[in-house]
Structure formats: structure tokens, C-alpha cells
Amino acid sequence: xxxxxxxxxxxxxxxxxxxxxxxxxxxxxxxxxxxxxxxxxxxxxxxxxxxxxxxxxxxxxxxxxxxxxxxxxxxxxxxxxxxxxxxxxxxxxxxxxxxxxxxxxxxxxxxxxxxxxxxxxxxxxxxxxxxxxxxxxxxxxxxxxxxxxxxxxxxxxxxxxxxxxxxxxxxxxxxxxxxxxxxxxxxxxxxxxxxxxxxxxxxxxxxxxxxxxxxxxxxxxxxxxxxxxxxxxxxxxxxxxxxxxxxxxxxxxxxxxxxxxxxxxxxxxxxxxxxxxxxxxxxxxxxxxxxxxxxxxxxxxxxxxxxxxxxxxxxxxxxxxxxxxxxxxxxxxxxxxxxxxxxxxxxxxxxxxxxxxxxxxxxxxxxxxxxxxxxxxxxxxxxxxxxxxxxxxxxxxxxxxxxxxxxxxxxxx
Numbered sequence: 001x002x003x004x005x006x007x008x009x010x011x012x013x014x015x016x017x018x019x020x021x022x023x024x025x026x027x028x029x030x031x032x033x034x035x036x037x038x039x040x041x042x043x044x045x046x047x048x049x050x051x052x053x054x055x056x057x058x059x060x061x062x063x064x065x066x067x068x069x070x071x072x073x074x075x076x077x078x079x080x081x082x083x084x085x086x087x088x089x090x091x092x093x094x095x096x097x098x099x100x101x102x103x104x105x106x107x108x109x110x111x112x113x114x115x116x117x118x119x120x121x122x123x124x125x126x127x128x129x130x131x132x133x134x135x136x137x138x139x140x141x142x143x144x145x146x147x148x149x150x151x152x153x154x155x156x157x158x159x160x161x162x163x164x165x166x167x168x169x170x171x172x173x174x175x176x177x178x179x180x181x182x183x184x185x186x187x188x189x190x191x192x193x194x195x196x197x198x199x200x201x202x203x204x205x206x207x208x209x210x211x212x213x214x215x216x217x218x219x220x221x222x223x224x225x226x227x228x229x230x231x232x233x234x235x236x237x238x239x240x241x242x243x244x245x246x247x248x249x250x251x252x253x254x255x256x257x258x259x260x261x262x263x264x265x266x267x268x269x270x271x272x273x274x275x276x277x278x279x280x281x282x283x284x285x286x287x288x289x290x291x292x293x294x295x296x297x298x299x300x301x302x303x304x305x306x307x308x309x310x311x312x313x314x315x316x317x318x319x320x321x322x323x324x325x326x327x328x329x330x331x332x333x334x335x336x337x338x339x340x341x342x343x344x345x346x347x348x349x350x351x352x353x354x355x356x357x358x359x360x361x362x363x364x365x366x367x368x369x370x371x372x373x374x375x376x377x378x379x380x381x382x383x384x385x386x387x388x389x390x391x392x393x394x395x396x397x398x399x400x401x402x403x404x405x406x407x408x409x410x411x412x413x
Contacts, residue, residue, distance in 0.1 A: 007034025008372040012199075013394065015040065015097055016078060017106040017113075019047045021151070021181055022215065023135050024074035025188025026195065027105055031077030032365040032374045035103075038390050039075060039381065040094065043082040043411040046383040047071055059356045065382075072380045074188075076352060076362055079378075079386025084411025091116045093410050099126045100394045103195055107135040110145050120210040130208040131198040133191050139214035149215045154183035158219025163226050166241040175239065187218040248294040249301055252331065253309040260314040262305075263327040267291070272324045277308050354379040384413035 012035040016027035024039075024047070031037040041047055053068030084090040095118070098104055104123065106113060113119045120132040134140060137149010155161050155177045165176035194211045202208055220227070226237050229245070237245055242261075244250035249270075250263050264270050267290065271283035282288060282304070287297040294301055309317065314330035321328045332340065338349050348366070351359040360379040367374060391397045391405065391412070406412050 010034040021184040022187040023107040026191035075380035080381035082384040089410035133211040151181040154215035
């Protein structure tokens, strides 16, 4: 039997009509917080990411399913219903669900849902309280609005790749994308924040609203200090590899068995490092005595420190530096990440039941609520797994009415 939900959004109904990553990520966050998130999928195939493997989920007998790990990563806690949006009967079902929903998330091309009568203007008429979140590559307006948007393109056009990667004059130099789909994920994070803000506004006004989010806008927005360095200083920052433009030494250093990150932010920390390393003269060297001097003599200091750090392992450096307050940490592969005692103590891996009768391990939601804890009712659903339950719970349909919808050409399994 399903345990009662505990999160702060218990009772909230979310219709997730998005695919791939940005929209599903926002929907997954709302599901973690207790919302009933219903994922609308294409009959027969569902979300494209179901096929983005290997690896694929394995059932209790060890056989591969048709659901990829990629799909599993962004859809936990949801219920899946298949609906054919090209059919009038399917469109009618979505309108009925939207009339009961608090939130709708979609990432169709600009105008894509209008031809089905499922755009915000149409659904606002059946549910004025609806918070309708549209996610596209370039937004609902502007000269690029009709372009197809992908994470890689947003990272490229939005500036993050110009400041990520090694310098062009060094081996391996050139622009790099972030190792996960950062523009997609950050858009999902902004979407969840925007949705919650719109819900708070609805409490005051009684009215929902339309949220227009773009991958490119999001990528530009979270350039943070790098954007401000340009906007105030007038000079576009260049790639600096793992080094920091404003702080030295702050980056990746070579250990005897791998690499570790060292983040020395002030003179005191440099002195402590020098003493632990058995080289106290480094902190007294006028080339390195202040951060300004260290910036001017970056190359010499980094080379000197790398010669020293190669003498010990990653874990040895951590054991020596952490007690004296010098920030550092090994560059962990994912096996080491999930074996890390701090990660384990914080419960950052959870096992969630799946409809096949297996448990699926997930990275946990990092948020800790004192009164309304995050819960995980189910792993990412199988295609159409929740159809009957959704129609019963949201639309109060009995078994005969559900069967009639299945036979109507709506695409419901």
C-alpha cells in the first residue's frame, strides 16, 4: 500500500507535458516535494529519453527493460498516462485534466500546443487558476523564438563554453561543455522556483499565470560573477581551465594517485599549506605573499605546488590539510562519491520502489525540510503505468468510463 505523502506540496496537482530533461527535471522536483505529478506521454514510445541507453533498467530477473537510466534520472515520483494529442479525443482528456491541475509544464515548440487548443490562452478559459510553465530553447518572443533549442547550443551561445575548458595555448585547450546538461538542469531549477513563486502569487490574487522560460536566457542568467566581471570591467573573461580568475592557488593539483582540488583563498591558508608541506618559505616569498602577487606569478606558483603535491596521495593531502582549515578534496569518480562517508551520512543515495517490483537507486534530493520531509513514492514510471489511477483520482471516473476512454481513440492505454 502506498504510504501517505509527506512533502510540503501534498495535494498539488501537476500535469507534466514535457520531454527530455529541463521540464521533467522541474516536474521531478515538484514530485519530490509531495505534488501529484502526472506525466503525459506519447502512446507506444513515450518520452524520447526512455530509449537513450544503455544502460537500461533491469527487472527482478536481471533482464533489460526498455527504460534507460537517462529517463529514470528525471522522472521519479511521477505517474505516467499515454494520450494522443493529435486526436480530438486525446485533446479533450488533456483539457479535462488541465481543468483540475494546479500547474502545467510543457516544452513544445512555440505555438505547438496552440494548434490543439492546449496553449495557455485556451486552458486559462477552463482553469483561471492554472500556472502554465512553457520551456523552450529561445523563449516565446524574439528573432530566434522558432528555433529548436538543445542544451549544447544553449551552452555554446550563452557563454559558458567560452569560459569552460583549458586555455587555447595549453594541451587540450579549447571550449568545453559542462559534464552534465547544465543549461537544461538549471532551466528546470529556475522553472521550479518560478512555479512556486506563481503559486504564492495565486494565493493572493486567485489567478494563475503563464511562465516563459528559455534555455538561452537561463544560461545567460547564471553566468554570475563571470557576467559581472564583463559587465563592470568591460573585458570578456577567457577560459582558465580549472584555475580561478581572481584567486591563486585555487584549482586542480596532481597527487601521487590522481588529482585533488585545492582552494586557498587567503594568505593564512597559504601559510598553513606551506607548513604542512614542509616548505614554509613559500608563504614568505614576496612573489606569493599576497593574492595580487600570486595572480601576477600564477605560473611559477602553480608549477611549484604541483611538484610538491605529487609527493602524496589525494587522501593523504585531505587528511593533512583539512584539520588545519585548508579547503581541499579529492576529485572523486562516482564510485568514490557514493562511497564517501559524508555523502552516506547525508543519505544522498536512496532506493525507490519501481513498478516491476525492484528497487532503483537514485541520488537523493539534497533539501532537508524539518517539518515536511521529501519522500519518494515511486521510481520513474513505466509507460502508461498510472493511466487508470490518474483518471480515477483526477476526473472521478469509474472503471467503465476509463474503458470507454481507452476505446475512444484518445491514446490512453
